[in-house]
Amino acid sequence: MNLLKGKKILFGVTGGIAAYKSCELVRMLVKQGAEVNVIMTENATKFVQPLTFETLSKHRVWTDTFKRYEEGEINHIQAGREADAVVIAPATANVIAKIVHGIADDLLTSTLLSTRKHVVVAPAMDWAMFKNEVTQENLAKLEKMERYTIIPPEEGELASGESGRGRLATLEHILDEVIYAASTSNDLEGENVLITAGPTFEDLDPVRYIGNRSSGKMGFALAREARARGARVVLVAGPNRLVAPHGVEVVDVRSNAEMLDAVMKYAPDMHIIIKAAAVADYRPARYYMQKIEKGPGPLALNLERTADILFELGRKKTASQFLVGFAAETQQVLQKATNKLKQKNLDLIVVNDLSQDGAGFDEDTNIVHIIDRKGHTDSLPIMDKADVAHEIFCVIQKERANGKKRSGSRSASSAASASGNSRSGSKRRGSRGSRKKTPTAAAAPQTAAVAPSAAPAVTPAAVNPPSGEGNSGEQQN
Secondary structure (H helix, E strand, O other): OOOOOOOEEEEEEOOOOOHHHHHHHHHHHHHOOOEEEEEEOOOHHHOOOHHHHHHHHOOOOEOOOOOOOOOOOOOHHHHHHHOOEEEEEEEOHHHHHHHHHOOOOOHHHHHHHHOOOOEEEEEOOOHHHHHOHHHHHHHHHHHHOOOEEEOOOEEEEOOOOOEEEEEOOOHHHHHHHHHHHHOOOOOOOOOEEEEEEOEOOEEOOOOOEEOOOOOOHHHHHHHHHHHHOOOEEEEEEOOOOOOOOOOOEEEEOOOHHHHHHHHHHHHHHOOEEEEOOEOOOEEEOOOOOOOOOOOOOOOOOOEEEOOOHHHHHHHHOOOOOEEEEEEEEOOOHHHHHHHHHHHOOOOEEEEEEOOOOOOOOOOOEEOOEEEEOOOEEEEOOOEEHHHHHHHHHHHHHHHHHHHHHHHHHHHHHHHHHHOOOOOOOOOOOOOOOOOEEEEOOOOOOOOOOOOOEOOOOOOOOOOOOOOOOOOOOOOOO
16 A cells, blocks of 8 residues: 555654654554654653664654754755645643644744644643643644644553553554545545445354455545545444544444445435445344254255345435445456446446455455446556555546536537527546556346355255345455
């Protein structure tokens, strides 16, 4: 992943015990492609040596306001102005107070006064200092400053041995906020985006369930991308082991029925809905209150259909909503995806071939085809799911823009026809860079499949679903 590729991040470290965690955060930023320059307060150097940050960032660490720089070497003022975002982690009560009151008595606070970039502040201190009225007042003032984002500390055991709120926030959450702050794209600002992710589990008994191998990584990447573009994001997530993107409203669900309820609750207010979850097509017809004991012979499991969430979304979709579905197939990939797009009234469908290496469930990478309503296909090479998410939203925004143009063209054409004039319709959208365009093959009926079961079956049954109605392979997380 290179979510910060080419971005310059100025990293401030202040004098708290959590300074040792900043080393890992710098490493995470560099791994995302960022160029990181570190400024340390004098007290911070008592906890971690500057050499550690120099090794991790591959850049000189600034500690002295009056340090003379060699000719051609970037200085701290220049770094503050050229940075795409600034992060202070940990931020002590002392430094927060200085920022709020405009005190510039060291290198870090002087640089903060000179930069006009977005600043992410991650406080960390003893619980009593955090709860102090003065600290709370300073944080409230800082919260009102447009360029500052505060990531509140978490509850837990502190260096003093006591427990309370004051621990540095989860590093992944801080990383998310830095990514958002450094983003130059705000094309979804003021818009609502609903995304589903992960599997659903359909319980058979207290021990067993029907599920699949979806990790939720694709849906979470989409949620992070939408948030970085300025959207308000609701993420309805099935069982997973991922750290939720910061600043995203997460609704945890387990079953198809729970996901249906959550999705239908939020859907009416959404501008974009992306159904990336791998929802179970079938569930046990009966739930056993006690564990099913192992028997001497074979068993069969009686299954019944679950709700088709994507079909319901397509049926209720309004003219102002943009609906995206996912499909994971092993044969006739483009045909089945195109068929699903039409059946479910989608605006786009994202499909991948599970037989390809590097694509599909529980992978960090994906290989996808994006198909629109006209049958035009964008085929992407293997790439990280974060990059796939970026490409998907680029296509979504182009399709939405083209839809508005076509709508405007039709309105203008209607007006011209009424006055005796005629105008040509809008043109097909242009090529999207180096991405390969392939014609979509003829559609074929989609066959539903039973989700893999981790449980033994208990009663005989024959399952013959109607063609093309299932949710099987709705995503490739």
